[in-house]
Amino acid sequence: MRPTGPLLLITVLQGVSGGLVLSVAALWWLMPADRWLLPMGLWGAFVIASVGGVASLFHMHKPKAGRFILRRLKTSWLSREALTTGIYVPVLAILVIVPHLLLVAPFWYGIGSVIASGLALIAMYVTAMLYATIPAMRSWHTPLTVVSMMWVGLVAGTALTEARIAIAIGGHPGGPLHLALLGGTVILAGIKWLQYRYFSEARQAIHASTGTGMPAAPYRLIDSGTTKLPYRTQTQVWPSLEPGRRAVLYMVMGLSLILVPFVLEVLPMGPRAIEWASAAGIMVCGAFIERWIFFADVTHSSKIWFGDELQRPSSVSSNRVSPDFARRLKQVGMHRHDGL
Amino acid sequence: MAIGNINEGTNSPDGATRIHTTCYMCACRCGIEVTVENDRIRFISGIPENPVNRGVWCAKGGAGIMTEYSPARLTTPLIREPGAERGTGKLVPTDWDTVLGMVEGWLREIRRTDPRQLAYFTGRDQMQAFNGFWAKQFGTPNWAAHGGFCSVNMAAGGMYSVGGSFWEFGWPDLDHARWFMMLGVAEDHPSNPLKLAIARLKDRGGRFVVVNPIRSGYGALADEWVPIRPGTDGAFILALMHVLYREQLYDRDYLMRYTNAPALVQMAPGTARDGMFLKNSEGEMLVALPSGAIVPYMEAKGHGVLEGAFVHEGQNVRPAFSLFLERLGTATPEWAERLTGVPKKTIIRLAMEMGITAMQHPVMLPVAWQDMYGDTHQETLGRPVAFHAMRGLAAHTNGFQTIRGLFDLMMMLGTVDVPGGFRYKSPYPKPIPPRVKPAPNPTDYQPSMAAKAPLLGYPTTPDDLLVEGDRPIRIDEAYSWKYPLAAHGVIQNVIRNAYSREPYGIDTLMIYMANVAWNSTWNTLTTRDMLAAKDEEGNYLIPHVVVIDAYDSETVAFADVVLPDTTYLERWDAASLQDRPISEPEGPADSIRQPVLAPPAGVRPAADVLIELATRLELPRFVDKGVRQFRDYYDFIQTWETEPGSGVGILAGRRGQDGTKNLVGEPNLHQLQTYANNKAFWSYELPEATKYYRMANQKYLEWASDAKFIESPEPIILHFYSEVLQTFRLAGQGLWPGKKPDDFGVRNRLATYFDPLPLWYPPLEEQVEANREFPLTILTQRPMTHYHSWGSHNAWLRQLLHENPLFMNPKMAESLGLCDGQWVWIESRIGKMTATLRYSDAVEPFTVWTWNAIAKGPGSWGLDPLAPEATRAVLINHIIPDTLPVGYEGIWYNNDPITGQAGWYDARVKVYASDVHEVWPQVAARTPVNAEALKIKRLAYSTQSSGGNHARRGG
Amino acid sequence: MQLTIITDLNKCVGCKSCQVSCKEHNTSGAFGTVPDHDPYTDPDGMWWNRIVGMESGEYPNTNVLYLPKACMHCYDAPCVPVCPTGASYKREDNGVVLVDYDSCIGCQLCMWACPYGVREFDEQQGVVKKCTMCIDRIEDESLPEIERQPACVQSCPTHARTFGDLEDPDSEVAKLVAQRQGFTLLPELGARPAVHYLPRRQVPVILDESEVLRIMEERY
Numbered sequence A: 001m002r003p004t005g006p007l008l009l010i011t012v013l014q015g016v017s018g019g020l021v022l023s024v025a026a027l028w029w030l031m032p033a034d035r036w037l038l039p040m041g042l043w044g045a046f047v048i049a050s051v052g053g054v055a056s057l058f059h060m061h062k063p064k065a066g067r068f069i070l071r072r073l074k075t076s077w078l079s080r081e082a083l084t085t086g087i088y089v090p091v092l093a094i095l096v097i098v099p100h101l102l103l104v105a106p107f108w109y110g111i112g113s114v115i116a117s118g119l120a121l122i123a124m125y126v127t128a129m130l131y132a133t134i135p136a137m138r139s140w141h142t143p144l145t146v147v148s149m150m151w152v153g154l155v156a157g158t159a160l161t162e163a164r165i166a167i168a169i170g171g172h173p174g175g176p177l178h179l180a181l182l183g184g185t186v187i188l189a190g191i192k193w194l195q196y197r198y199f200s201e202a203r204q205a206i207h208a209s210t211g212t213g214m215p216a217a218p219y220r221l222i223d224s225g226t227t228k229l230p231y232r233t234q235t236q237v238w239p240s241l242e243p244g245r246r247a248v249l250y251m252v253m254g255l256s257l258i259l260v261p262f263v264l265e266v267l268p269m270g271p272r273a274i275e276w277a278s279a280a281g282i283m284v285c286g287a288f289i290e291r292w293i294f295f296a297d298v299t300h301s302s303k304i305w306f307g308d309e310l311q312r313p314s315s316v317s318s319n320r321v322s323p324d325f326a327r328r329l330k331q332v333g334m335h336r337h338d339g340l
Numbered sequence B: 001m002a003i004g005n006i007n008e009g010t011n012s013p014d015g016a017t018r019i020h021t022t023c024y025m026c027a028c029r030c031g032i033e034v035t036v037e038n039d040r041i042r043f044i045s046g047i048p049e050n051p052v053n054r055g056v057w058c059a060k061g062g063a064g065i066m067t068e069y070s071p072a073r074l075t076t077p078l079i080r081e082p083g084a085e086r087g088t089g090k091l092v093p094t095d096w097d098t099v100l101g102m103v104e105g106w107l108r109e110i111r112r113t114d115p116r117q118l119a120y121f122t123g124r125d126q127m128q129a130f131n132g133f134w135a136k137q138f139g140t141p142n143w144a145a146h147g148g149f150c151s152v153n154m155a156a157g158g159m160y161s162v163g164g165s166f167w168e169f170g171w172p173d174l175d176h177a178r179w180f181m182m183l184g185v186a187e188d189h190p191s192n193p194l195k196l197a198i199a200r201l202k203d204r205g206g207r208f209v210v211v212n213p214i215r216s217g218y219g220a221l222a223d224e225w226v227p228i229r230p231g232t233d234g235a236f237i238l239a240l241m242h243v244l245y246r247e248q249l250y251d252r253d254y255l256m257r258y259t260n261a262p263a264l265v266q267m268a269p270g271t272a273r274d275g276m277f278l279k280n281s282e283g284e285m286l287v288a289l290p291s292g293a294i295v296p297y298m299e300a301k302g303h304g305v306l307e308g309a310f311v312h313e314g315q316n317v318r319p320a321f322s323l324f325l326e327r328l329g330t331a332t333p334e335w336a337e338r339l340t341g342v343p344k345k346t347i348i349r350l351a352m353e354m355g356i357t358a359m360q361h362p363v364m365l366p367v368a369w370q371d372m373y374g375d376t377h378q379e380t381l382g383r384p385v386a387f388h389a390m391r392g393l394a395a396h397t398n399g400f401q402t403i404r405g406l407f408d409l410m411m412m413l414g415t416v417d418v419p420g421g422f423r424y425k426s427p428y429p430k431p432i433p434p435r436v437k438p439a440p441n442p443t444d445y446q447p448s449m450a451a452k453a454p455l456l457g458y459p460t461t462p463d464d465l466l467v468e469g470d471r472p473i474r475i476d477e478a479y480s481w482k483y484p485l486a487a488h489g490v491i492q493n494v495i496r497n498a499y500s501r502e503p504y505g506i507d508t509l510m511i512y513m514a515n516v517a518w519n520s521t522w523n524t525l526t527t528r529d530m531l532a533a534k535d536e537e538g539n540y541l542i543p544h545v546v547v548i549d550a551y552d553s554e555t556v557a558f559a560d561v562v563l564p565d566t567t568y569l570e571r572w573d574a575a576s577l578q579d580r581p582i583s584e585p586e587g588p589a590d591s592i593r594q595p596v597l598a599p600p601a602g603v604r605p606a607a608d609v610l611i612e613l614a615t616r617l618e619l620p621r622f623v624d625k626g627v628r629q630f631r632d633y634y635d636f637i638q639t640w641e642t643e644p645g646s647g648v649g650i651l652a653g654r655r656g657q658d659g660t661k662n663l664v665g666e667p668n669l670h671q672l673q674t675y676a677n678n679k680a681f682w683s684y685e686l687p688e689a690t691k692y693y694r695m696a697n698q699k700y701l702e703w704a705s706d707a708k709f710i711e712s713p714e715p716i717i718l719h720f721y722s723e724v725l726q727t728f729r730l731a732g733q734g735l736w737p738g739k740k741p742d743d744f745g746v747r748n749r750l751a752t753y754f755d756p757l758p759l760w761y762p763p764l765e766e767q768v769e770a771n772r773e774f775p776l777t778i779l780t781q782r783p784m785t786h787y788h789s790w791g792s793h794n795a796w797l798r799q800l801l802h803e804n805p806l807f808m809n810p811k812m813a814e815s816l817g818l819c820d821g822q823w824v825w826i827e828s829r830i831g832k833m834t835a836t837l838r839y840s841d842a843v844e845p846f847t848v849w850t851w852n853a854i855a856k857g858p859g860s861w862g863l864d865p866l867a868p869e870a871t872r873a874v875l876i877n878h879i880i881p882d883t884l885p886v887g888y889e890g891i892w893y894n895n896d897p898i899t900g901q902a903g904w905y906d907a908r909v910k911v912y913a914s915d916v917h918e919v920w921p922q923v924a925a926r927t928p929v930n931a932e933a934l935k936i937k938r939l940a941y942s943t944q945s946s947g948g949n950h951a952r953r954g955g
Numbered sequence C: 001m002q003l004t005i006i007t008d009l010n011k012c013v014g015c016k017s018c019q020v021s022c023k024e025h026n027t028s029g030a031f032g033t034v035p036d037h038d039p040y041t042d043p044d045g046m047w048w049n050r051i052v053g054m055e056s057g058e059y060p061n062t063n064v065l066y067l068p069k070a071c072m073h074c075y076d077a078p079c080v081p082v083c084p085t086g087a088s089y090k091r092e093d094n095g096v097v098l099v100d101y102d103s104c105i106g107c108q109l110c111m112w113a114c115p116y117g118v119r120e121f122d123e124q125q126g127v128v129k130k131c132t133m134c135i136d137r138i139e140d141e142s143l144p145e146i147e148r149q150p151a152c153v154q155s156c157p158t159h160a161r162t163f164g165d166l167e168d169p170d171s172e173v174a175k176l177v178a179q180r181q182g183f184t185l186l187p188e189l190g191a192r193p194a195v196h197y198l199p200r201r202q203v204p205v206i207l208d209e210s211e212v213l214r215i216m217e218e219r220y
């Protein structure tokens, strides 16, 4: 599928914002020493989420009809996303602005952080469900999608929080959140590995037999013009990634989302603040790459009918030259591989 | 030059107008209803009542909208920019007075001195009756339409066997057939009628067998695909007949009653009588009765024996069928397997299937009819085995004989013009061959005079050839010793002959509706060079090239003068019985075109322009005693008659002053309007008793003679054995008393190939020694969505197909070490080119193929020079040999030695990996006539004033 | 009532008439336009009905198949519930799935949700378009009878396509589906398409194989 800017921004930034809120909220309740982070965290989350939210408006190609977007809350995860993200961001705004206007007791701050965290989780879940509940998107149609999408947000948001601490203390943050982050990154590696496998399986999983009523024997598209690239009107079947390009992209994602941040956060190499800051930065970039791949590498069920779809060779057929064929080749003076 | 009035049409409630006309997006000529809304075409759909398409229409037909609005349209007369070279496309707009004046000047001079100096050739032309008449009145022998590079083998093979053929001349009766074999037909021929018919066959559960090296299109629906090696169908057919005879599964009665198979042939080697029928003093063929008595054919009433040897007045004679059996003796399935690649078992089974179906499961229609012997048949017996064939047989240099074989096979099965078999379309059957002949003497083509006879026809003996000694009279060498039965002319010979001034040079080459600088030419780069070649003084070897076209084709770039034609939706026109009729087996039919939209101001219908030129030149019958006879083509269609007062004209329906006469009647000055008001066509259904066995159906023959389809109600006895061919063989052997050639080469050809009985020989290219290195045959197929080069300027059609790989069987590819998607060289005897390889299991391993005419020269057709048609599509015509490397005198084209049919599908190639990863060869980009089109970024066509804009221009 | 189109794959020759007649009608129709990009350079455009061609099996046992693919007007159309604005809807009275361009925001979620890849995006107008079952023809009472059927059905030169009400057991379409083992595409995705296809059916050889072998051995 063609990844679009607005979708990258909304899904990644909403997640990061959520991760940020959750991590600062957790610190508020677990590490009183780090309570100072909360207002700042909420601010950050608000700004990040707003950028995502505004960007998402650009995904609407006809904003005029935007007023109808909540019409199908009963069935549409997109309606629900509009609602949940639509509640989450204003609530953040309130939490950010109110303390500037009135004095708020720390307790209420804590409660606010819990509410924000809850809303963030709901919004993240709803957004992820939007993707996970589409059977036609073979690679997404799994709970892994929800787990992965939320996890990326949580880990990247937490990394930002930890980076902020590192900058403040000019060193290694330490503490339970630190461990959680490292653990979370390892788990993320596992999730992405599973998801990678799921994507590959999805690529193979649509069958000629059910897609055409033909036996599953080797089949070949006789592509004419309108079942071939570039599908400008068929955004869901954007050209498949070439295998080489896919490998490179996954590698870059693995490095930026997981390995490099992890290494920077674990191994002492230089001034911790820079390392932590760059780890968080790289991870957020990694999240964007992850999301880009998530869109670009998805297999839509209709790919089976389009010209650049992977051709599955038969497991039983062979093009070995039969004795009869070899005889006929000889008759006309041809031999195998004689470079005619 | 009025174009008549634009018809008002019928208004529908939504304010749109519906106008009936005939499609021209291909040669099928379906009836279409064009809905016009806000002066734009809203919809094109099929006319349900039309006998051709019965309400359906194809992708091309519907996309006619985009053809009308094509940016490649020529909108004004053009002349070559002074100083610019031919082929560069540098043309400048001018006005009609200027171009008509120029062309008139050239033609006047030619006509005054030597009318042969005008060569007028027309391509996918649907007004051949008019064009042929025009050229005849001009007085040049050098006119023909596209048949030479198209399917003259098919047409002539049928005409010389049964007085009809496939396509416009006859047709498989799939309403009654139980078993249908289609040989060498691609995806779309003829488009809608065959699709409708196949669907009916399928509905009825008939069995469908396709014989073709490639499986696609219609072939996809076949119950059985018989992959055959190209050029070997003749052997396949003979082997089928071998089995039919051995298993006694053939229709003796039919052969004896309706064909000349029992006719006695004289065995007199070394004399002029050899191989000729034994005849009585009245010129009647004689046959032997079982009693041994020898009587005239008609007298035997179908009892003449098929086998035996007799002596008549000291002359050894044998029934023609007996002679054929000698040939069949060696044509065993095993022999055919070696040549065709079709297993012996399959050949035997197929023969038995068709034989059993024909002989043991006949259809009987409760229709009584009377035959030429005066016998009345209470029922009509049909053999429900039908065949259809086209260029897969025709476009080989052994095609004529292969097609003769196919028709003889049909005779053996008793399935010519019977229910469930092959059925004629009116005005066929004609006498075998039809009784029209071109005038054979040089003196028949005199300055300032009309030619003595129609320019094309059917020679019956060597004496009918257009030769002076060994020298051809026509520039294309049609009806010469090299191509004696060139019934459609030999358009593909013209450019090289004019260039090499063999048999003579010409002054003006006029091309109408043929893209001879590209897809209808072979050895294309050389041919293009020849079109633009100059002598030492710097004068073009072909001094003047006039192109009449509607679009900016590759050929337009080679014109000195371009006369822009209307589109098919802007002119009056007719699909005539005088031409290639739209008749169905049920009876004669014809149709008209009428203007749906007004043409651009600078454009005039080609026929109107030709009439204007003819009038200025005062050609006979165009100007009579100083009086202009035809105002325009509208007028011509209504008032022209084959001979003044004959009552037979372009349109057969609604004749007579009040429009009440059919087929024969005085001209009707409201004829076109009446057609226009009646869904644009006319058809007449034959009474049931005259629908079958028409060559021998007494009532039909009488009716056909009244209708002037035939001269007299004489029976038409089918030519199982072709005495006509034998006369040419005798000429080759030096035994014919009349005209005979001196040249050893042609004599040898005549003696070898003019066999009166079908035979198989390897296509001429396969006989070329150098071709041993080139083991594969390269073919093209027509895609359903494109009509030759006409589709690529159509915004919708070109999306359906705009590049073409080379399809190869993966087994072959692997054995050559090639893989899917890779760039390869395709090399033939005359050159090489690149393409990308695509695996396909739907092609026989020794064949490679690609789509026909998708590639375009950069800068032509209103397309971006970087359009996929120019950068990713390939034209295999570049490497198809146009001439044979034989050592005889002069140029020998890669044509069928009998008819001159171009041997497109004989080209042999080898395929190997290429380091060049782009289309090669490429011709230089030319200047397009209209570069505006490239700026159109988005096309959102609509006729709704509120809807999207037409051709919205953007960034 | 559930309107549908049945395509007989035993008759479809892949001619693309239905593909073009669809565009021809609809580009000027009530749900038009059906636009094209770069029409005279490297073209790419919108089609609501695309014919897919494919071959299967190994030479010489190769099969070639053509599959016209437009909206399946699914019973459980996944494109409908995902639509946030209700622009995509399935009509209760006849089961036709339509898009209301006025309320469509162009989010393209329905395009992802449709398993068949038959929805197309018009970037310029910002809406998703697709086959409408030619609703503007079949409901236009001013049209002659023959035109009150989808354009693609009317034009099909092999009459491979049949239009009608799947839920009326007496209808042609219902009978074809029942008698000819009509099947749907990608049933495993659960959209329950209304559009069905009829499979190939081979007409057998009238001779049995052993008979041919016997004759061949005896005489050839």
Ligand SMILES: Nc1nc2c(c(=O)[nH]1)N[C@H]1C(S)=C(S)[C@@H](COP(=O)(O)OP(=O)(O)OC[C@H]3O[C@@H](n4cnc5c(=O)[nH]c(N)nc54)[C@H](O)[C@@H]3O)O[C@H]1N2
Residues within 6 Å of the ligand: B026, B027, B150, B151, B183, B184, B185, B186, B187, B188, B189, B190, B191, B211, B212, B213, B214, B228, B229, B230, B231, B232, B233, B390, B391, B392, B393, B396, B779, B780, B781, B782, B783, B784, B785, B786, B787, B788, B852, B905
């Ligand atoms: N859509 C469309 N329709 C057309 C045309 C068009 O350009 N486009 N052109 C029209 C014209 S001018 C013509 S002449 C007709 C031609 O109509 P066809 O004859 O159907 O067209 P070709 O493309 O020449 O197809 C020849 C077929 O013969 C097969 N073939 C080649 N060699 C052999 C052989 O040796 N044996 C057998 N058995 N098969 C062989 C090829 O694989 C191919 O399938 O079509 C007409 N109809």
Ligand SMILES: Nc1nc2c(c(=O)[nH]1)N[C@H]1C(S)=C(S)[C@@H](COP(=O)(O)OP(=O)(O)OC[C@H]3O[C@@H](n4cnc5c(=O)[nH]c(N)nc54)[C@H](O)[C@@H]3O)O[C@H]1N2
Residues within 6 Å of the ligand: B123, B124, B146, B149, B150, B151, B512, B513, B514, B515, B516, B519, B520, B521, B548, B549, B550, B551, B552, B553, B554, B555, B565, B566, B567, B568, B606, B780, B781, B787, B788, B789, B790, B852, B853, B876, B877, B880, B904
């Ligand atoms: N390799 C290969 N080559 C082949 C064949 C093949 O099978 N393989 N097939 C051969 C056959 S059978 C044929 S018939 C030929 C066909 O070849 P051509 O007869 O050259 O046919 P087209 O390519 O259709 O070109 C016809 C010309 O007519 C013009 N035209 C279209 N409409 C109009 C109009 O209304 N008025 C005028 N005045 N002009 C118009 C077009 O612009 C175009 O320039 O190709 C032959 N070439």
Ligand code: SF4
Residues within 6 Å of the ligand: B023, B024, B025, B026, B027, B028, B029, B030, B053, B056, B057, B058, B059, B060, B061, B062, B191, B192
């Ligand atoms: S088959 Fe030919 S004449 Fe008929 S609608 Fe199609 S393009 Fe037109």
Ligand code: SF4
Residues within 6 Å of the ligand: C007, C011, C012, C013, C014, C015, C016, C017, C018, C019, C051, C066, C068, C155, C156, C157, C158, C159, C160, C161
């Ligand atoms: S119009 Fe008919 S035959 Fe042609 S592709 Fe469509 S369904 Fe198949």
Ligand code: SF4
Residues within 6 Å of the ligand: C082, C083, C084, C085, C086, C087, C088, C099, C103, C104, C105, C106, C107, C108, C109, C110, C111, C127, C128
């Ligand atoms: S693109 Fe339009 S129709 Fe599709 S889901 Fe979005 S709003 Fe609904």
Ligand code: SF4
Residues within 6 Å of the ligand: C070, C071, C072, C073, C074, C077, C078, C079, C080, C097, C113, C114, C115, C116, C117, C118, C119, C130, C191
């Ligand atoms: S085919 Fe696709 S667009 Fe049509 S109803 Fe089913 S899911 Fe919706």
Ligand code: SF4
Residues within 6 Å of the ligand: C021, C022, C023, C025, C026, C048, C049, C070, C071, C130, C131, C132, C133, C134, C135, C150, C151, C152, C153
């Ligand atoms: S029903 Fe109408 S809109 Fe749908 S594919 Fe057919 S022609 Fe197109």
Ligand SMILES: [Mo]
Residues within 6 Å of the ligand: B149, B150, B151
């Ligand atoms: Mo042709």
